[in-house]
Amino acid sequence: MKILSNWLRSYLPELAVSDRQLADDLTLRGIAVEGVFDFEADGSLFEMDITTNRVDAMNHYGIAREAATIYGLQLKPLETALPAAKPTSQPFPVTIEEQKLCGRFTARVLRDVTIAPSTGIVADRFRLLEQKLISNAVDATNFVTLAIGQPTHAFDLDKLEGGIVVRRARKGEKLKTLDGIERTLDPDDLIVADHKKALGIAGVIGGWDTMITPETKNILVEAAWFDPATVRRSSKRHLIHTDASHRFERGADFNAASVANALVSRIILEAGGYAEGDLVDVLIPEAEQRTAKRASIHFAVSEARRILGPTEDKEGITAAISETILTGLGCTLHKTEEEHYSVTLPSWRLDLEREIDLIEEIARVYGYNRFQNTLPSFSGSVVALPWAEKEAALREALLALCWNEAISSTFCSVTDADTFSRDPKSAVAIGNPLSEEAGMLRPSLVPGMLGMLSLNISRDVESAALFEMGTVFTGAAEKVDERPSLAIGATGAALGAAETDFFDIKGTVETLLGKFSSRSLYYDRFPSATGLMPAWLHPGRSARAVLDGATVGYFGQLHPAEAERRKLKQTVFLGELYLDRLYKQSLRQPAMRELSRFQPVRRDFSLIVPDTVTYSVIADAVASLTISELQSFALKEILRDPKGKLAPVGHYSLLLGTVFQSLERTLREEEVQSWSQQVVAALEARGARLRS
Numbered sequence: 001m002k003i004l005s006n007w008l009r010s011y012l013p014e015l016a017v018s019d020r021q022l023a024d025d026l027t028l029r030g031i032a033v034e035g036v037f038d039f040e041a042d043g044s045l046f047e048m049d050i051t052t053n054r055v056d057a058m059n060h061y062g063i064a065r066e067a068a069t070i071y072g073l074q075l076k077p078l079e080t081a082l083p084a085a086k087p088t089s090q091p092f093p094v095t096i097e098e099q100k101l102c103g104r105f106t107a108r109v110l111r112d113v114t115i116a117p118s119t120g121i122v123a124d125r126f127r128l129l130e131q132k133l134i135s136n137a138v139d140a141t142n143f144v145t146l147a148i149g150q151p152t153h154a155f156d157l158d159k160l161e162g163g164i165v166v167r168r169a170r171k172g173e174k175l176k177t178l179d180g181i182e183r184t185l186d187p188d189d190l191i192v193a194d195h196k197k198a199l200g201i202a203g204v205i206g207g208w209d210t211m212i213t214p215e216t217k218n219i220l221v222e223a224a225w226f227d228p229a230t231v232r233r234s235s236k237r238h239l240i241h242t243d244a245s246h247r248f249e250r251g252a253d254f255n256a257a258s259v260a261n262a263l264v265s266r267i268i269l270e271a272g273g274y275a276e277g278d279l280v281d282v283l284i285p286e287a288e289q290r291t292a293k294r295a296s297i298h299f300a301v302s303e304a305r306r307i308l309g310p311t312e313d314k315e316g317i318t319a320a321i322s323e324t325i326l327t328g329l330g331c332t333l334h335k336t337e338e339e340h341y342s343v344t345l346p347s348w349r350l351d352l353e354r355e356i357d358l359i360e361e362i363a364r365v366y367g368y369n370r371f372q373n374t375l376p377s378f379s380g381s382v383v384a385l386p387w388a389e390k391e392a393a394l395r396e397a398l399l400a401l402c403w404n405e406a407i408s409s410t411f412c413s414v415t416d417a418d419t420f421s422r423d424p425k426s427a428v429a430i431g432n433p434l435s436e437e438a439g440m441l442r443p444s445l446v447p448g449m450l451g452m453l454s455l456n457i458s459r460d461v462e463s464a465a466l467f468e469m470g471t472v473f474t475g476a477a478e479k480v481d482e483r484p485s486l487a488i489g490a491t492g493a494a495l496g497a498a499e500t501d502f503f504d505i506k507g508t509v510e511t512l513l514g515k516f517s518s519r520s521l522y523y524d525r526f527p528s529a530t531g532l533m534p535a536w537l538h539p540g541r542s543a544r545a546v547l548d549g550a551t552v553g554y555f556g557q558l559h560p561a562e563a564e565r566r567k568l569k570q571t572v573f574l575g576e577l578y579l580d581r582l583y584k585q586s587l588r589q590p591a592m593r594e595l596s597r598f599q600p601v602r603r604d605f606s607l608i609v610p611d612t613v614t615y616s617v618i619a620d621a622v623a624s625l626t627i628s629e630l631q632s633f634a635l636k637e638i639l640r641d642p643k644g645k646l647a648p649v650g651h652y653s654l655l656l657g658t659v660f661q662s663l664e665r666t667l668r669e670e671e672v673q674s675w676s677q678q679v680v681a682a683l684e685a686r687g688a689r690l691r692s
Contacts, residue, residue: 001050002129003063006043007147011064011076019044022067030364031057031066042128055250056348059149069328069365078148080262083269086111088277092220093163096282101190102166102202103287104225104254106261107280109157111218113137113273122267137212137219140267142243149348150223150252150260151244153192154268155199157218159210162195164222166202173198176208177240189234190226203231203248205240221264223257225287229432236435253348254291257281292347297355299326301339304359310372317362325365326358387484387583391469393515394486394579398467401508402495403488406466408448410473411438419536419562420444422578426474441473441480445487446536446576450558453489453574454566462570463492465500469579484583486512488555489574502541505555505573509545512577516585518548522616525556536562545577547585553577600661601672604636605679606691607654608647613687618656621682627675629667633658653691656683 005019017025023033023046031054035047048063056062061078068075092109096102118126118139126133129146133139141152169175169185175198176182183201185191190202200206203226212219232249235241258281265275301319310316319339326333330346345352352358363371385391395405412420417427417440426443433439442448445468456464467488475481488508490500506523513521525543526532533542534554542556555575563572609618615635622633637655639646647653658679660672680690 001048001058003046003048003060004043004125004128005046007060007125008064008067009043011061012068012071012073013076014073015067015071017071019046025070026063026066028367028369029066029070030054031063039128042124045128052250053351055149055247055350056253058247058250059146061148062348065328065330066365069325072324072328078259078263080259080266082262082266082275085275085277091277092280094280094282095163095165096284097165097167098190099284099286101227101230102224103227103284103291104257105164105166105282106223106257107164108221108261108265109218109276110221110265110268110273111157111276113217113219113268114271115212115214115216116271120270135212135214136271137216137268140264143267144260144263145243145247147263148256148260149247150256151203151247152221152223152260152264153200153206153244154212154264155206155210155220155222156212156216157220158216160194160199160220161197164199164220165193165195166224167191167193169198175201177201177205178208178211179205179240180208183238186234186237188230189237190230192222192224201234201238201240202226204235204238204245205242219268221261221268223261223264225252225254225257225291228252232434233436251291251350254288255347291350294345296334296342296344297352297358298336299333299341299343299355299358303355304362307356307359308363308371309374311366312370312372317366321366322362325362329361329365331358387579390516390583390587391484391579393587394512395469397511397515398488398508401511403465403467403490403508406449406452406468407470408445408452408468409438410442410471412440412442412447413437414439416440416447417443420446420534421474422472423474428473428475428477428480431477443472443474444576445470445472445485446489446574449487449489449574450562450566450568450572453491453572454568457491457568457570463494465490465494484579486553486577486579487574488576489572491570491572499571500573502556502573505575506543509553509555509575509577513545513547513552513582515588516547516582517588518585520549521545521547535559547582550581550584551578552582594663596661596663598662598664598666600631600659601667603658603660603672603676603679605656605658605676605683607656607683607688608651608691609654609688611650611652615654617686618654618683618688621686622656622658622679625678625682627660627678629660629662629671630675630679631659631661654688 005022009015020036023036027033032049033046034049037045039045050057057066065075092107094105094107096105115135115137118133118136122139122143123133137154141154145151168187169189169191171187173185174182175185185198191198192200192202198207199210226248228249228251231245235245235249258279261279301317301322304317304322308317323333326343330349332344333341336342343358413436421427421443428441430439430441449466449468452466453464469486471482472485473480473482493499495504523543523545533539536559537554538557538559542554544554545552553576558572558574634657636657639653641647660667660675
């Protein structure tokens with residue numbers, strides 16, 4: 001934003017430093033000046049970068065307050081006095097229906113005003129700022145926003161029908177805004193209306209029908225306080241970003257409304273006219289308690305010294321320094337005991353909430369460069385998390401399998417929270433979300449994984465295999481439970497020459513779970529009608545993993561309905577492992593065995609197996625044999641023939657390979673023959689038979 005040094009100096013008559021020095025000192029205190037442009041006799045123009053939490057500094061008076069605190073100067077009070085108002089029999093009617101969304105609304109009636117081009121200080125400063133001049137009334141509202149950061153609005157009073165009503169928009173209600181666009185309002189929009197129609201979207205933009213024109217004779221000046229989240233949602237919904245919405249959605253000063261109203265009225269009345277009646281100020285006590293009258297904070301100078309450490313001065317941070325800085329920033333200090341205070345917070349600093357915030361302000365204004373370069377003391381040693389070794393084993397395995405680690409947002413939408421929650425209705429809502437798409441703490445890593453895959457595909461990266469290890473959240477705002485989780489997602493030919501399929505994902509899951517010791521591990525799937533599989537997985541192309549009787553995750557193809565909702569045209573396979581359950585298992589320890597010096601003997605068994613008998617049944621049958629010399633067995637080939645020539649209909653052909661070997665001697669043929677017969681007998685007991 002642009003700031004004029006001469007405007008700052010009008011609030012600080014005793015400011016003696018040069019503009020360049022002022023810019024450097026502000027920057028060192030976190031009020032960053034990125035460029036200084038010399039206007040010679042008109043001072044300098046500062047190009048400033050103000051962080052979003054410092055809405056109080058997004059104006060000239062706020063930055064002047066910072067400079068006054070830095071240099072220990074007295075800030076000049078704002079001139080808000082107005083000529084005596086003419087009495088009226090009835091104050092202008094103002095009603096706030098949505099008291100949780102509009103905490104304060106001020107209105108002042110001005111009559112017989114003269115609408116003319118702006119002159120004097122307003123015109124001069126707008127010229128230096130390259131700000132468009134419209135008329136003295138409209139320019140007055142913009143001038144006050146730049147001066148103290150409080151947005152205001154001026155209505156043509158004669159175009160209002162009845163009084164002001166602050167309410168939600170009605171479904172389908174129309175409003176032509178100041179940019180000339182007719183908009184359909186949403187019932188979630190907070191609007192300023194009269195008794196017949198909408199006048200403007202609260203905190204965002206005014207309406208066309210009641211704007212100030214050269215024919216305007218009577219004006220209603222408005223200054224209010226609106227709920228930041230409501231303004232932000234309306235601004236995003238209608239794709240309108242204004243100077244007013246920029247400030248309101250970051251938290252305006254609750255107490256600035258009446259001051260801003262007076263300043264705007266003062267500028268307008270300089271060209272003629274008079275005020276009718278007193279200021280109408282409708283104030284909601286509950287909103288005032290949340291903002292301007294927040295609870296006091298306890299502050300101890302000893303705590304500031306402990307945290308900030310020694311300074312270039314021998315005395316360090318003293319009570320006098322703390323009092324000077326905090327008082328300069330607008331805090332009111334009440335001493336409770338020696339070097340202990342109860343601090344009343346200023347209404348314009350909603351970012352101050354705790355004692356540590358006050359300590360940070362003292363360090364910032366005092367100057368970070370004035371603290372000694374010391375390291376904090378530390379005793380003890382770094383203690384790894386209990387599952388650090390297990391997490392490292394999973395990460396190492398995934399990287400070895402050609403997966404790439406990624407990180408997604410901790411937040412998700414309400415829809416994603418409902419769709420992907422492990423437990424229904426367990427997602428945690430955020431009290432003051434940045435947007436509707438980030439209103440919940442993620443109960444699962446899958447939404448973030450899908451977002452990352454979608455982003456890659458939209459950037460023409462058609463093959464991607466990603467994994468994320470992170471924390472998911474469940475519970476309620478009062479008590480949030482955090483759990484470790486792992487998500488994998490792949491699309492295209494990311495894991496080999498062929499397109500990724502179900503068995504690629506299953507193989508990865510098997511490898512990961514194989515890192516842990518267990519008594520039993522199996523995979524199963526359920527028909528979609530049972531509701532036992534997550535709704536985001538394709539029925540019949542997905543499975544769950546069960547380790548020692550506990551479900552440790554699900555994996556498979558993304559459900560077509562979810563893919564369509566996310567506009568994913570490629571097939572996506574993904575899965576999620578519940579690490580809080582998996583980490584209860586111990587890591588499988590590497591086992592070493594002696595290598596045999598004797599020749600192994602291999603025997604292959606060509607089998608005909610009914611379709612009802614799965615390979616897991618065959619494997620269990622062979623594994624159950626008590627033959628110590630049976631070193632290994634593996635599936636070599638499986639074949640089905642719809643015509644029934646190579647395998648009968650309803651059966652499949654299976655080639656099973658075995659390896660027999662002894663550590664002590666060379667095996668005899670009759671021994672191998674006996675063991676082979678045991679293998680065949682065990683398989684025939686399960687329904688298989690040797691191919692004839």
